[in-house]
Amino acid sequence: MSDKPDSADELAGTEQPFVQHLMELRDRLLYSVIGLAICMALLAFWPGPSGLIDLIAVPIRAHMPPDARLIAVGVFSPFFVPLKVLAMAAVLLSLPWWMYQLWSFIAPGLYSHEKRFAVPLIVLGSALAYLGIAFVQFFVLDKMFGFIQKFTPASVAATPDIASYVEAILGLYLAFGLAFQVPIVVVLLVKMGMVSIQKLKDFRGYFIVIAFIIAAIVTPPDVISQLALAVPMCILYELGIWGAQLFIKKSATDAEGNEADEKKAAS
Numbered sequence: 001m002s003d004k005p006d007s008a009d010e011l012a013g014t015e016q017p018f019v020q021h022l023m024e025l026r027d028r029l030l031y032s033v034i035g036l037a038i039c040m041a042l043l044a045f046w047p048g049p050s051g052l053i054d055l056i057a058v059p060i061r062a063h064m065p066p067d068a069r070l071i072a073v074g075v076f077s078p079f080f081v082p083l084k085v086l087a088m089a090a091v092l093l094s095l096p097w098w099m100y101q102l103w104s105f106i107a108p109g110l111y112s113h114e115k116r117f118a119v120p121l122i123v124l125g126s127a128l129a130y131l132g133i134a135f136v137q138f139f140v141l142d143k144m145f146g147f148i149q150k151f152t153p154a155s156v157a158a159t160p161d162i163a164s165y166v167e168a169i170l171g172l173y174l175a176f177g178l179a180f181q182v183p184i185v186v187v188l189l190v191k192m193g194m195v196s197i198q199k200l201k202d203f204r205g206y207f208i209v210i211a212f213i214i215a216a217i218v219t220p221p222d223v224i225s226q227l228a229l230a231v232p233m234c235i236l237y238e239l240g241i242w243g244a245q246l247f248i249k250k251s252a253t254d255a256e257g258n259e260a261d262e263k264k265a266a267s
Contacts, residue, residue: 028101035097040090049082059141063149070162077163125184132180136172140228147224175218186240
């Protein structure tokens with residue numbers, strides 16, 4: 001016989017047929033696409049594709065001659081590259097909305113304590129993604145291009161192609177946005193019982209090696225960007241361990257409180 005009372009089953013009555021799940025998924029995807037389209041329309045109005053290009057080109061233009069500009073080698077680059085940047089910016093702007101739609105889809109299948117845990121996790125994950133991208137835009141790119149320009153011979157004019165430049169920074173945005181999710185992954189691993197705090201601490205040395213290997217693979221071949229990715233990953237790993245410890249303490253406190261409430265109710 002189960003120790004938990006029937007009233008504790010918070011998911012009772014929430015089962016839905018498979019077709020209803022598909023319809024709900026369709027609606028959430030539709031809402032997400034509509035949100036993305038709205039963000040694209042807003043960004044197209046202001047600052048516009050040209051304004052977005054000027055913004056992301058600030059780090060490299062700071063290390064180019066005053067009269068130098070990025071060039072468009074491809075025939076269709078002047079048309080497709082701004083649209084690509086506009087779509088990228090719209091995805092970033094609508095990220096919280098996408099996360100909210102994902103949350104709305106999975107929330108009915110979660111217990112109340114899982115919902116309390118998931119909401120801060122989603123908010124923190126979005127904030128960390130923005131932080132990683134901002135770190136690239138305002139620090140990594142400036143240091144990286146400054147380092148690269150020092151090796152450019154005086155007889156060579158460094159005029160990068162806008163398409164290759166956008167492709168390179170998009171890769172960095174994605175790499176840092178994902179790398180900054182390390183604390184979320186660490187806390188989830190502890191919550192799901194896959195690892196313990198002590199195992200995470202014992203794995204610390206291996207993680208440092210893995211972080212530098214990942215940085216060497218996903219970043220350009222310069223030491224600045226590699227260090228800029230590997231070092232924050234190591235720091236975020238430590239923050240994840242700290243956050244997991246807080247989560248365990250809070251879970252233990254909540255469990256003790258629930259046990260005390262049950263004893264009072266039984267008496």
